[in-house]
Amino acid sequence: MSGIGKTSRIKSLWVTYYVTGCGGIELLPVITSRFDAERFGIITSATPRQSDVLVVSGFLTTKTLRRIIRTYEQMPDPKYVVALGACTINGGIYWDSYSTADKLELYIPVDVYIAGCMPRPESIFMGFAHLMAMIKGDKADGWKRYHENYKWYKKNQDKALGNSKKWRVRDV
Amino acid sequence: MTWAILMPFILMFAGLLYMGFARKIHARIQKRYGPPFYQNIYDVIKLFSKREAAFHGGMFHFGPVLSLTGIIMALMFLPVGGKPLFSFQGDLFVLLYLAVIAPWGMALGAGNAENPLASVGIARALTLMLGYEIPFFIGIIPIVVRTHTTQIVEIIQLQQINGWNVILFPISALASIIALHAMLGNKPFDQPIAPHEIASGPLVEYGGKYLGILQLYQAGAILLSTGIYVDLFFGGASNVWMFFLKTFLIYFVLLLIGEVLPRFRIGDALKFFWKWPLGIALLGLLVAVLGGVR
Numbered sequence: 001m002s003g004i005g006k007t008s009r010i011k012s013l014w015v016t017y018y019v020t021g022c023g024g025i026e027l028l029p030v031i032t033s034r035f036d037a038e039r040f041g042i043i044t045s046a047t048p049r050q051s052d053v054l055v056v057s058g059f060l061t062t063k064t065l066r067r068i069i070r071t072y073e074q075m076p077d078p079k080y081v082v083a084l085g086a087c088t089i090n091g092g093i094y095w096d097s098y099s100t101a102d103k104l105e106l107y108i109p110v111d112v113y114i115a116g117c118m119p120r121p122e123s124i125f126m127g128f129a130h131l132m133a134m135i136k137g138d139k140a141d142g143w144k145r146y147h148e149n150y151k152w153y154k155k156n157q158d159k160a161l162g163n164s165k166k167w168r169v170r171d172v
Numbered sequence: 173m174t175w176a177i178l179m180p181f182i183l184m185f186a187g188l189l190y191m192g193f194a195r196k197i198h199a200r201i202q203k204r205y206g207p208p209f210y211q212n213i214y215d216v217i218k219l220f221s222k223r224e225a226a227f228h229g230g231m232f233h234f235g236p237v238l239s240l241t242g243i244i245m246a247l248m249f250l251p252v253g254g255k256p257l258f259s260f261q262g263d264l265f266v267l268l269y270l271a272v273i274a275p276w277g278m279a280l281g282a283g284n285a286e287n288p289l290a291s292v293g294i295a296r297a298l299t300l301m302l303g304y305e306i307p308f309f310i311g312i313i314p315i316v317v318r319t320h321t322t323q324i325v326e327i328i329q330l331q332q333i334n335g336w337n338v339i340l341f342p343i344s345a346l347a348s349i350i351a352l353h354a355m356l357g358n359k360p361f362d363q364p365i366a367p368h369e370i371a372s373g374p375l376v377e378y379g380g381k382y383l384g385i386l387q388l389y390q391a392g393a394i395l396l397s398t399g400i401y402v403d404l405f406f407g408g409a410s411n412v413w414m415f416f417l418k419t420f421l422i423y424f425v426l427l428l429i430g431e432v433l434p435r436f437r438i439g440d441a442l443k444f445f446w447k448w449p450l451g452i453a454l455l456g457l458l459v460a461v462l463g464g465v466r
Contacts, residue, residue, distance in 0.1 A: 049378065049379035
């Protein structure tokens with residue numbers, strides 16, 4: 001993929017914001033008049049079926065993790081994941097909680113981390129600029145890694161969430 | 173001839189630019205900078221480069237294709253500053269008939285989407301169609317009655333002699349422009365794809381190529397509905413640029429009206445359509461018939 005196709009992928013990122021943890025309040029200025037992400041082609045998509053980027057924000061409980069995996073698997077390829085905040089990197093301040101999953105990258109492949117607790121809107125834009133540069137250099141290949149290493153991801157998911165037959169619709 | 177064949181695709185491309193311009197205006201009203209006006213072209217190319225993840229049976233995949241086919245067929249009958257590809261006595265009715273095929277395609281596809289939001293959206297879209305089509309059709313009957321022709325090119329030529337139909341039939345033009353406002357899916361009548369209520373309605377399960385096809389369909393539908401209105405009421409156009417100027421002006425004015433209005437509930441929208449535009453259209457028909465008896 002090169003030329004106008006790649007440019008279009010860079011310039012038109014439709015985002016599903018998964019903000020059950022925290023940080024939703026930081027994302028509102030990003031998509032509204034204060035910072036206006038739409039000038040870079042970044043808009044909020046209505047459903048995961050239409051989106052390219054999954055933004056996972058804040059801590060992951062075992063309950064939300066199931067929905068995140070379902071959401072991620074519903075998105076059409078190529079798809080990218082942006083993990084927002086310290087909790088998605090190593091658990092953050094909830095690192096020893098009984099109900100949270102610490103590392104997001106064990107369950108779905110993450111392309112860009114945005115560190116901070118919480119990151120400011122400016123750093124979210126830095127993260128998206130980084131993602132655009134990665135797409136340009138063909139380095140945002142998380143969706144390929146998910147297909148190649150699906151057994152490993154599935155093993156981690158089952159370990160964290162228990163019997164997969166109860167919640168998994170189908171294998172990817 | 174070559175241009176007449178290419179014209180539906182040029183119109184769809186122009187429709188994408190119109191939609192991009194609408195996004196820009198939307199952003200400026202909200203004190204944002206907004207995307208570039210060619211953003212929708214990027215979006216469509218990106219959507220066509222994606223893989224499809226969902227499978228919901230044959231009709232789910234055939235529906236968008238039927239929509240796009242319907243809109244391309246309808247655009248072949250639309251005079252764009254000259255003779256269209258097909259032009260014969262009665263093509264006005266053929267055009268109006270073909271313009272309904274495209275929403276049917278979307279209804280068939282979205283009805284198979286196995287998602288309640290898609291069913292709700294398509295039910296709203298068809299209910300709204302029931303509302304705006306009747307005033308629109310009654311609004312254009314006076315033109316046919318007065319001019320004794322159902323060929324769009326002849327209607328345009330007669331307007332260049334007798335003056336624009338918007339001056340001859342102002343009441344019918346008013347009823348039709350309210351219906352046109354709903355055809356474009358502008359704000360008080362955007363219940364079918366209301367993103368905050370039903371997550372973009374019929375499009376909810378569509379992603380990737382199918383969403384790209386439906387965006388092209390939407391772009392064509394903008395030019396089709398504004399184009400019919402310009403050809404019937406605003407004297408058509410002597411060349412392509414004049415056509416684009418007139419359609420864009422109408423699109424722009426209706427966009428500005430739509431931007432400041434909230435959304436009707438679907439029942440209220442139907443009530444509104446069967447009360448005001450239908451009443452105005454019937455009044456216009458009455459005035460035209462009484463005035464036409466000479």
